[in-house]
Amino acid sequence: MLRIDDISYSVEGRPLIEHASAVIPEGHKVGLVGRNGTGKTTLFRLIRGELTLETGEISVPRGARIGGVAQEAPASDVSLIDTVLAADTERAALMAEA
DSSP states (O other): OOOEEEEEOOOOOOOOOOOEEEEEETTTOOOOOOOSSSSSSHHHHHTTTOOOOOOEEEEOOOOOOOOOSSSSOOOSSSSSSHHHHOOOHHHHHHHHHO
16 A cells, blocks of 8 residues: 655655654555645656655555656657556556457
8 A cells, every 4th residue: 555654744844744654555556636836746756756855754565566657748649648647557458358
């Protein structure tokens, strides 16, 4: 399971995430939504180890897959929803079997 335990992170002295905790059980799929500037992308970067926590700990199980979609999608004839659905290989395999 993904475990986020009492994490904090600031940007240029401004607290963005303060004492946040969460547990996501193995096999669950979770979406993260919120207003601009509230720390969604920062949280994903912390989970992926791209940024360093000020306090707390994040543990990601070995073999876990954490996906994300860029904030700005490249120009394409394929819709964003089709791009996201195509990235879900488990769903694509089930659809191919149907």
